[in-house]
Amino acid sequence: MGRRRTDRRQHTARRDSRRGRGSRRRKRPHTRLLASVLTLGAFAGSGFLVVQQGTGASDETAAGDTLESTVSPAPSPSVPDSAAPSASPSVSAPASPSTSASSSPSATASPGKTPGENPEKKTEVPATGPGTFTTGRAGGETVGKGTIRTYRVQVEDGAGVSAGQAAREVAAILAHPRGWTNDGVSGFRPASSGTADLTVKIATPGTADALCGAAGLNTRGELNCSIGGTVVVNLRRWVLGSPQFSGPVSEYRALIINHEVGHSIGHGHETCPGPGRPAPAMMQQIKGLKGCVANAWPYDENGKYLGGPSVP
The missing domain is CATH 3.40.390 (Collagenase (Catalytic Domain))
Structure with missing residues (x-):
């Protein structure tokens, strides 16, 4: 009688022991899955930080991306938009000097020609001569x-x-x-x-x-x-x-x-x-012209004399 009770206790203990091992076996996959997720998240977070450092972004909005962006493949650094204004001076080569005559006006104002004088040729007039x-x-x-x-x-x-x-x-x-x-x-x-x-x-x-x-x-x-x-x-x-x-x-x-x-x-x-x-x-x-218009000829085109009041 005493032996039977002892056998039952041992059988119950072995059964409970098997259930405990089975329970532990069933819990291990969840533990491994959680470890994998944590590891993947750590690697993805590292990749996100590397990308942000590589682009040199300083805008705070770039660091506030959602979690989905951290687990996705890290994007390659983007090339700046060519339409964006650049603060650096232009590196384009300056225009070569033109050999043609400038069409624009000179920057210094040229003196107006004296009426009646030839603007194309200034001849030096001798003050006096031999008289021959x-x-x-x-x-x-x-x-x-x-x-x-x-x-x-x-x-x-x-x-x-x-x-x-x-x-x-x-x-x-x-x-x-x-x-x-x-x-x-x-x-x-x-x-x-x-x-x-x-x-x-x-x-x-x-x-x-x-x-x-x-x-x-x-x-x-x-x-x-x-x-x-x-x-x-x-x-x-x-x-x-x-x-x-x-x-x-x-x-x-x-x-x-x-x-x-x-x-x-x-x-x-x-x-x-x-x-x-x-x-x-x-x-x-x-x-002086006294209000008249300069004229070189004594007659007009119709043969009319172009005279005026006599002067002593």
């Missing part, structure tokens, strides 16, 4: 009708002006449709030899002052004069024009010849006929 002259041969035919006056053109030696070229320019001015031949009583012809009714002398300022001064005229190194049959043209005016004349130098030369030849054929000084109207060729335009 070379005669230019223009050729050409008689122009106009009525009283025909012969003329010649001379240029002072050393003036730097071609006597032949000057003679051709004077011939063209005298033959111009708006010139003095329009009066119907005046004509001109180049002198072939001997004496001439008119002599146009282009002289340096010093020589012009001497020639005009001999007749009591003060030209001050600037002005022209007409003495009887001699027209003295100041070289400075022939080359540079006049500050009061807005046209080209070639046009101002026409005014010089028309004004001085006008004196030779009997015309006196005139003044401005009214604001905005053409200044008479016989007006001393170099002294």
Whole structure:
């Protein structure tokens, strides 16, 4: 009787022991699974930290990702968006110097050209010369009708002006449709030899002052004069024009010849006929236009005389 009870206790103990071992066996897989999850989480967290350090991100939002992002494969560092503004200076190469002439305006303002002066060529005008002259041969035919006056053109030696070229320019001015031949009583012809009714002398300022001064005229190194049959043209005016004349130098030369030849054929000084109207060729335009418009010719395109009130 006592042995049976002992056997039952031993059987019960062995059965309880087997149940305990079975229970422990069944609990081990859960323990291993939990360990695996913890290990994986640790590795993923390490990878997340490495990625964040590699990108150099300093924004706090980058460190606040959810848990899902930590267990996913670590993303590779992203390349900055090319459209994002860069704080570093541009490394593009500067444009090579252009060999073409700049089209923009110069950065320093150039002085405005003096009216009547040639902006392309500034000729040095000698103050004086030897007082000797070379005669230019223009050729050409008689122009106009009525009283025909012969003329010649001379240029002072050393003036730097071609006597032949000057003679051709004077011939063209005298033959111009708006010139003095329009009066119907005046004509001109180049002198072939001997004496001439008119002599146009282009002289340096010093020589012009001497020639005009001999007749009591003060030209001050600037002005022209007409003495009887001699027209003295100041070289400075022939080359540079006049500050009061807005046209080209070639046009101002026409005014010089028309004004001085006008004196030779009997015309006196005139003044401005009214604001905005053409200044008479016989007006001393170099002294001011008095409201008139600069004009080189005694007549307009329709043959009307462009005169004004007489001046003593």
